Amino acid sequence: MIDFNGVSCRYKREYAGEGALPVTALDDVSFHIPRGSFIALVGRNGSGKSTAARCMNALQLPSGGTVLVDGADTSDDEMVLTIRQKAGMVFQNPDNQLVSSVVEDDVAFGPENLGLHPDEIRKRVDRAMKAAGIYDRRLDSPDELSGGQKQRVAIAGVLAMEPECIIFDEATAMLDPAGRSAVMEMIRRLRERGTTVVLITHFMEEAAEADEILILKEGKILSRGTPAEIFAVPDLISEAGLDLPAAVKIRNLLRQRGADIPDRVLDIKSLAEWIAGNCPENVPG
């Protein structure tokens, strides 16, 4: 679905009194995101995650290398709108990405830009609002909604464009736990529909749900693997300035005490299941 081929993003940043200093946001990065997969992109602030996300949507063009979205080069002006329709994006700040003062008009913004027929827009907007669970708030102003609800409006706005891939650029960072789990629930449903999901996040519990995790450090890929593989290497996690999910921390402490818990146990629920299944009384015979 998305291909990065030797992508570099270098630019100059002005500092008062010190002139322009070169910044390398991405440094010769190559990876492939298969169609229908769920990839988590993690790393410290400033590791290049958001730059990578913007490259996937042609919001930023690489200074070196190419980014292909469904085979189309993001630097091809002719293809930009197609790319943006195929790879939708949900941003961090729920307030700053809603255009309209009415929920349904906001959701319609994308399809309107695509120049669709009003009847078709209506159909898509209703469908998207239902899928995001905000249909009953369709005539409200975004100002009356909670952060999590606003973020679902933003997701509906992307869904209405019927994308094949959705990129969440720290879309859960500013939400409370309830809002965050609502967004994660949306992501799970998107996966069932076969939509490709790229999730940029600081929450390791969220990353643990992905098919694969890609760790960025100082603009380079530090590692890539399934969550089970990635979280099995604590040194890697600390080198990247990240953290282990809470369940993995407990799991590792139990391992130190001799419990033979497999790598795939990454969340509290499966850890509890494993413990219940390996508890002396519960072992048959």
Added chain:
Amino acid sequence: MIRNITLGQYYQYDSVIHRLDPRLKIFGTFLYLVMLFFVKDLVGYGIAALCLSGVILVSRVPFRFILRGMRPIMFILAFTFLLNLLLLPGTVLWQAGPVTVTHEGLKQAVFITVRLLLLVFGASVLTYTTKPMSLTDGFERILSPLSKLGVRTHEIAMMMSIALRFIPTLVGETDKIMKAQLARGADFESGNLLRRARNMIPVLVPLFVNAFRIAQDLAMAMEARCYSGGRGRTRLHPMRYGMRDLAALMMLILFAVLIFVQSRGMLPLPMIWKI
């Protein structure tokens, strides 16, 4: 405190007035505003007020909601009233020391205030009953002939609608920054005017920076959703005039004729305080 501003905001309801075509509402409001300047006496204002009240009643926007919206302009109203009342020469009605109230002054003060009130009331009915998006769409469509002359009507309309969308956000932001600076010992209440203005810097700088940040975020979000200007854009709610709009247009014309005829003294009504 500042969160209570309702002037210029949309009031969600599904009334006949809400459902009228925005272009017609804009035209209607414009006509109403123009007709107000034809009015020559209090009876004329009475007729205008009556008609406006009817519209407000039908629109189901609560009167107290509209009245609350007047609060921010109360100062301006009071100021104009006093200025006219005290400064106009003419037949003295009442005098105390240097303060003189003339008959002409009183008349003028009442007239200007009533006119201003009716102007603002009327214009606010437009914003209360029309979603900012449809309002700007309406403007865009009305002004679209100008785009042939190189006026960027779509961009102007888009800017207006975004401004409206972000008023509450920026008001909230201002509130937050003020509180944060108060917590750092900033003082917005004492000192003379100049000092107070200078004391606002800790609020204004972050506010501007945040506004730019919002603008940047929003621009990116709009681009990401395939926005590339007005060309080729369709709308969820395409504008079509209906029977309702025709009926409303008839009533508008009736209103204009009524005001005009009355101002010429052609109605069997007395003129009160004619100018």
Added chain:
Amino acid sequence: MSIELKNVTYRYNRNGAEDTPALKDVNLTVEPGQICGIVGHTGSGKTTLVQQLNGLLTPQEGTVTVDGEDFSSRDRRAELRRKVGLVFQYPEYQLFEETVAEDIAFGPRNMGLAEDEIRERSAEAARMTGLDLELLGDRSPFELSGGQKRKAAIAGVLAMRPAYLVLDEPAAGLDPEAHREMLDMLVRICSEWGCGIVLVSHNMDDVAAICHRVYVMEKGSIVMGGTPDQVFSRSGELREMGLGLPAAAELTVLLRKEGVLPDAPRIPLNAEEAAELIAARLRLKGQGEK
């Protein structure tokens, strides 16, 4: 010596209509040298409560006293704001001065301190947050990275040397490493300065890890208060309010439901404790060695 809230009730008098109070009969004590956590849903009244602590809002009923004194009169409010520092959510959005050093000095300068004193306090505050003032002091605050901006903003409050410090979600949006640093800093401020800290947070693991006391808010009232042990042991009630638990407690609750762990009055709050408890249950050889 403490911040004492007694029967505080507060209503936002909106639209002239008296709506339900944002705070209802709130009683709360913040001791110096302790970290006091406040948890609850968005809209449960946490933000309103926080503003009572330093006089940005004053209660219609009840009293707020700081170290035994009532600062509610207009002319004493400035004094109160010096005593109780308040760090809002995303404080980096309040930076405004031309340089980082000037921004940090804004608070102390408003207090009318001498230049030497201001410099000393700024340096001390920056050191506490881990901000390199030597290197960054002359930069514009808008050139800093997100994490550095957050530090500079907090340093600006710390430079006023408040006896109490109130923070609303100070770690929101930070990456895991910066998040850990933030918690460490709060613990340091508390132990080194003997500052009384109020931490408003949604993150139960953070609260369990560093707080001495926890208050739970719902619909404007404080519905629970006590040590983290006491509060998180009432997991059923917390769940009913839709609030989470620290991960270790969450795991224990699940295992209790499965009948694997017995119901006990105490619930483990961190990974170590939970591992200890579970290892014993699994009869692992390694247990007890520690």
